[in-house]
Amino acid sequence: MTFEEEINQTIRYIKPSGIRKFFDIASTKKDVVSLGVGEPDFITPWHIREAAIHAIEKGRTFYTGNKGLLQLRQGVCDYYRRRFNVEYDPEENVIITVGGSEAIDVVLRTLIQPGDEVILPTPAYVAYAAIIEMAGGKVIEVPLEEKDEFKLTPEAFRKAVSDRTKAVILNFPGNPTGGIMSEEDYAKIVPIIKENGIFAITDEIYAELTYGQKHCSIAQFDEIKDRVVVINGFSKAYSMTGYRVGYILAHKDIVSMCNKIHQYTIMCATTPSQYAAIEAVNNGDGDIEVMFESFRQRRNYIVKELNRIGLKTHMPQGAFYVFPSIACTGLSSEDFCEKLLEEENLALVPGNAFGDAGEGYVRISYAYSLQEIKLAIEKLEHFLSRYR
């Protein structure tokens, strides 16, 4: 007997993450070398860990207010003003969430009504499409292309807009492509957002990993700022993935509606983690610089090496992923990754796990030590010698 008929049919038909499947295969094997992880390889800086420990020692382990500690909301607003030149009010415009993940869920459920369309540039982080569907929305995929450096072009965006469009999801720098949007790039799509009265949900979790130029937040455009919902968090910038602290920045009306879902489902983000986040946001700019430099160096290294061994790879301008085409092998993304895992014990993530537009690509994370990257390149070179 199964319960498939009885459960929520929307959930039933949501595809399980392609990454999960891959993880299951990799876990059964021994001595796997992996470039498959979507989190930084630094241990959280000690002063931040120490702040979490201190909070526990002092008994700061009660619930906080739903929106999170005011000191943390203030810190987040100061940070957005300091680093991205955007003003928000800590009382009205901020909710501290359980990672960026909860923020994505809360924001999408707050905005989407059944039948609404949400434009999703793909390849995209795996959670967006699933959560849009869970919220009753319809995913309208816009393929991002390598020739456009995986940017959202105004032409592609405009074509996807209909009178049922509720929102567009922007994730720049992006997982899995490492693509970014500059101020000029955004300037071309802002009028489309304004004309059509749609919301821009911008997941800026990789903002601090923008190479060669400063990150531009679409919230910097005053003419649409009320329609922009910023999602961000502490995971990538301060290497705090396991703390689960993120946040939403938005117009006060949206924040107060989001807060209804947040208060009934979550109550508040983990209290000691919030204290750690206060330390990070107020005193962690130096940590960001150190990690940034190290990621940029490894990006340079891996792009050069991948091109040397014959995988055409463009130099991504953000995040800690490269997204090379595997067209030269004639294999599908999944075949490529399965054979690679089987024959070389190397785990990468197939591009199609991030949407159909990712077919023909693989995601490689360089959040690994140089030794690990070297070993993986050797394995990949060995593999390519047979499949090219």
Next chain:
Amino acid sequence: MKELLNLIEKDARYETKDLAALLNEEEGQIDEQLRQLEKDHVIAGYHTIINWEKADQEITKAIIFVNCVPEREAGYDKIARKIAKYPEVETLYLISGKAEFMLQVNGRTMREVSSFVAHKLAPTEGVNGTETMFILKEYKISGVDLDDTREDGERLLVTP
């Protein structure tokens, strides 16, 4: 240049071709920069950080504060250079506070270090007094935590 120095300060064993790839430069450029930095003594030397206790070797280290009077014209430099010449002196700093110099001295045994202080350091012209503190245990050297029992968290093999 600062980025190159930052890299090799942490690990002197990078190969030139890796440094070139990391910094997005040509190998020849890196070679040339390293040669120049060595020539200018910006790179003053290359060392290996060794946990001697693990190597089962007898070694005694001490921190020594030295009081002295500066010399007219030469200030502290002349006496510092004199002290620095002793091979037993591992590091030497001019410091603020109650002493003028702080040294780290390495020897095989306590007797050897004591003998250095009594017979070489203290009688040096200009030295007024010394205070010797023997190092009992090393926890961190040149930015490297020697604790090999610590367990860092493990990441999953594949995550979104």
